[in-house]
Amino acid sequence: MSIAMPFAAGTTLLSEVTVAVQAAGRTLRERHTPHARGVSLDEIVAEIHANDDAVLEVLREPLLRARPGSRWAEDELAGGALPSGEWWVVDPAEGNINHVHGTDDWAVTATLVRDNRPVLTVVHLPLSGDTYTATAGGGAHLNGRVLKVSAKTALGAALVGTGQARPGEDERTLRRIGDSVTAMLMSGLVVRVSVPATLQLIHVAAGRADAFWQFSDVRSGLVAGALLVTEAGGTVTDMEGGPWNAGSRDFLATAPGIHTAALAVLASV
8 A cells, every 4th residue: 555656856856855754753762761861750851852852953954955945844743634845744752751761662753745645754763873765666774675565364363463552541531442452362361562653664564573553643653563564465445444644543553464354353442
């Protein structure tokens, strides 16, 4: 399933974005500690904001220069459709809560979204040095190596996952997450519940996991993974099986062979 028409300007722009995101990753890595920072909620939030501010200081202007006329989506926790045109949807510390707690599931992501469809993305994991990239029509890659989704066809053999999109989700969404985990525990092989979404979606794109779903429209956690999974041969839809874009209310990315079965299970939630 193609997310967008082939992105003609992808090669040169991709190189520039990769350089910028990797440089931002070095800033975030310098801020990482092997222990948790902050005890109270106010202290934790302050650490999260400090991470964001430090990374955006070195990332924002290079991205806007790299694509003249592009605009910046300011709120990384926002959802819903963007106005027409090209927008940078960036998470300067995807998995920020993990970073400030001293764990290693975090990244820097930058995705160019055109008319609500991602057309170029870079996801950099500073601790491992791994960089995932994709352009619409140009494939998905890890450190230059082509990515391909899983060939599994049985949901009962699948490693699947979901997670919380943002703090303070409404009660209905939280209950749907819990109910969906229970349903998938009875249908899949193993269910992972973790944040951030992008760190689960890179595993789907690489064939190391088989599905990820989310009952939320927080676009910064989905656009990068959506393009990576699609360009690696996966299937990305909303929960009704229709085409997904940044304005969709929910999200499902799978290996093609288990998509129908995963949709059926989640439809019961």
